[in-house]
Amino acid sequence: MKNYKINKLINIKKKAVMAAALFIAVAAVTSCSEDPLDKAPLDSYTDENVWNDLKLTEAFANNLYTVLPSTQHNWNDRTNRSWILSTACDEAFNNFNDYDVWNLNSGALTPDNAGDFNTWKPTYATIQNCNIFLSRIDNVPGDEAWRNRLKGEVLFLRAYAYFKLISDYGGVPLVTVPFDLNSNFKVDRSSYDQCADFVVGELDKAAELLPLTAKDLGRVTKGAALAIKSRMLLYAASPQWNPSNDLTKWKKASDAAKAVMDLNMYSLYDKKYEDLFTTNNSEVIFSRLSSKDPQWSAFNGVEMFNSPSGFHGWANFAPSQSHIDAYGTADGKDITDPTSGYDPQKPYVNRDPRFYKNIVYDGRAYGKPEFFQDRYDAGSSNKAEFYEGGLDSPQGWDTWNASKTRYTFRKYCDTTYNYNNETQTNKAWIISRLGEIYLNYAESEFKLGHEGTAIQYLNLLRQRAGITNPLTGLTGTALENKIRNERQVELCLEGFRYYDVRRWKIAEETENKPLMGVIITKNSDGSKTYTYSKVQERIFKPQHYLLPIPRDETNRTGLPQNPGYN
Template sequence: MTYMKNKIFICCYILCVMITACKKDVLNKTPLDSYTDQSVWNDLSLAEAFTNNLYNVLPNAEHNWDNTTNRTWALSSASDEAYNKFDDYNASVMNSGSLTPDNLGNFDIWAPTFGIIQNCNIFLSKIDNVPGDQARRDRLKGEVTYLRAYAYFKLIRDYGGVPLIKEPFNLNSDFEKGRNTYDECSNFVSDELDKAAGLLKNGTTTYGRVTAAAALALKSTVLLYAASPQWNPTNDQAKWTKASDAAKAVIDLPFQLFKGNYADLFTTKNSELIMVRLTNKQYMWSAFQGVEMFLSPSGFHGWASFAPSQNLVNSFGMADGKEITDPASGYNPQQPYANRDPRFYQDIVYDGRPFGKPEFCKDRYNVGSTNAAEFYEGGLDSPQGWDKWNNSVTRYTFRKYCDTTYNFNDETQTNKFWVISRLSEIYLNYAEAQFYLGNNAKAIEYLDLIRERAGIKNKLPTTLSGTALENRIRNERQIELCLEGHRYYDVRRWKIANVTENKPLMGVIITKNGNGSKTYNYVQVQTRMFKPEHYLLPIPKSEMNRTKLTQNPNYTN
């Protein structure tokens, strides 16, 4: 998409770093509860503390309430993946087709993300003159280069081309900046990630901090987006070659698909994780920030706030690798949870699935129940059950990302991480790029590696090609990466959101019959509407009021 040069007023964000200190020298005249700008840029440890704060640009595994830079679960409920009962982050304006420049609410990331870019620019303008060890200085510079690139990637995948601001604003700055094209922004981000990788050398093992591998992995995703139909309508093969090469560069690094229990991939440190954002329970104020509280069924006293849709459940195929729409698959809608893709059992809590340790839910056993979810009408996790105001409207909850080794009702939290990049995503990136380059066999090879890891023994037919193979690649991403923030953007970059997001969001009503059998009635949970303008977010009205920017297509200022 090509944009006319427009003028944008970007407010200058004031740096304020508050760090509690404890000094033995009581005569030290420097304030003990804060540091001046001059102090920060004369002490490498303070510069590192400044860097640590910039990591807030990355999503994490907490529910941060009104923190608009962190839309992890909200991205699922703003796509066909999930339903959010309590409308966190204003996803309803996306789903109802009512999105305008002045009602984005907590879904808008424009101002806070540009604020982080300003602070990154301040850091990068100062760090070379901070005294201290050169290797440490390069590491911090590499981390911040990555974090600024990540911030720009967040902006361009939401809004398209944005102003590329590479120097910090001050009171004497010219605040009028033109809006760059998407390709200009994408190329800048890619180049910056190369620069970050060079500064960070070949690091691949610093868990939770930016490494060279993390930079190269993000580059793979950035170039995949740039090559996709939304931003590559002419199917320029050079863009797909860049995307393929970037993915292969990461595949050649010493990471491996995690072969242990699939659910543990998202709760334990393992060989597949390239970049994660860590969360330390020491700094969490209560379980009300935690994954388990928000995702668990109501009969376990969770909130079931972000619940998988039947649409997502239907995307999981059968254990033999066939899709449920295949007449030869053996799928029975009245026995819907039998013989499904092994990932279904690891990602989704469905009626009859055990959840958590029995000792964590003694109250269920005390009334003659078990730790198996009861989403059927009258069950403990149904609208007629316990904590009924928190029941799952779709009659499913997410198992993925939940740590079931502790009791979230009694213990504050466990240390968590949110996946930023992992190897299977890179495999999927590579398979997609290879497909668009005409290398079907290579695409199938990498899809089979992911499916084999998942426990599907049957390989894909070697004759798969064209639309059938394209759909299989997209289906694998939908399953493998669910609840990881990809689906919302995937359907947009593929230019299929007008189909996927215009379908009703579905759930299931389960009736337990007198003979113990159950009847499954699939019902509409929410009407969804997607308009052509929704492929991009509108630039917020508050910004438009200060500028002469041209709004994104089809929005009214």
């Protein structure tokens, strides 16, 4: 895939943004015009420049896209929690405590130690800059259509920022005008429903201004706005925020998902499933692409982060055993079904086809053989060796990077190039795709009592994946569990599971137990024995359904803290 033009604009014009940020430092112009020091800087722009030139205004808007998640793993970008969300729930283990996630895992989370997992301040910084933009854009001279598109993009980005905040913290202060140095910074928290209504309204406004297709890959479109609206309304209808099960909320969620489908702009990707996550294709509604960087640049290599240690990867986001067990068998049955044929001593045989596309497990071939000649020189091959003593085990190569669960993710990895020697390829973090919309629709329709429709959309996804037998006859709790299981498998490593278990109010069950991995022993006759062991103790307390507001923020503003964190 080609680089985003948007990212190029961000890099070229970034100082234009800084000129109009919250704390603007504009040099005073002296009255002595002949002063040789009285000259406009050549490497930056004044506030006046930015709001009188649509190109510079667009550069300002481009920089606001940083509120969106991406594949890049920059520790100084505290708004970007793409990968780490999987390790903050039962989906995966993080090898190196990135973003201070172990404080959350251990049940020790407080308003003082959330660290880089806490996105309150950087997200509000983006909202401030969105507010500056929206207060000025209508008066920028130039083409009206261009101006309206930019306005639609920033309305979307501000709405997305608030969607992130309320998903993490519940109701938050709604700030819609830019602060200045004379502002009263004490703004009351709005309720969750008030915030959700605001997000939905802003996304509707954005959708009216945005095009169906974008000239530059990665720009916000009408479909992107409607897709996030679908997610917002799904979350608002869920038990966490809809304990009375108000069906009008589920109807809004259903209608919002249907509106995305009715655009007739997207279709399920029906080619190689793994390519869905490494190509721009018919299923992707909205994604954010990282630039092609030299390998090791800012530690951004997706393959480097996700690959097994014996392939010189870091195994940084290692799938948990509970995630592995979520994959059924090839005919669609749960592995706990006694008729499924699942053999716990042959655990990787006859599984859901997505298991083989998403996971690197013991014995799975990975990457082109010629990329890993050193493994062959050692008498091995490009098949993963997670068994005790194998090249990818804690007793093998690069042991400090070994997967603690004895699995790694294949999903999102481009195995057509040698990440150890070549420049990393362009990577797109999928923010929304049609598969999610089908699942949003299925869940909403189930809650409205339309079980046949829910099954229909589950089957579309399962058949696309290659599962041979369609779902039939499921109803009630069994169907609801299947919908949840389908989200767990289909949307893995895409940042959904963390929020799903919270909005369903099941996190006290899924998160409040040890995260497990497998121990594989290779026997003298070549057979293997599989046992399961604790990788990390996990503790979930009732207050963990929401994050704590940073203590310095509550001290400064007097905002009420979330329950359980005082």
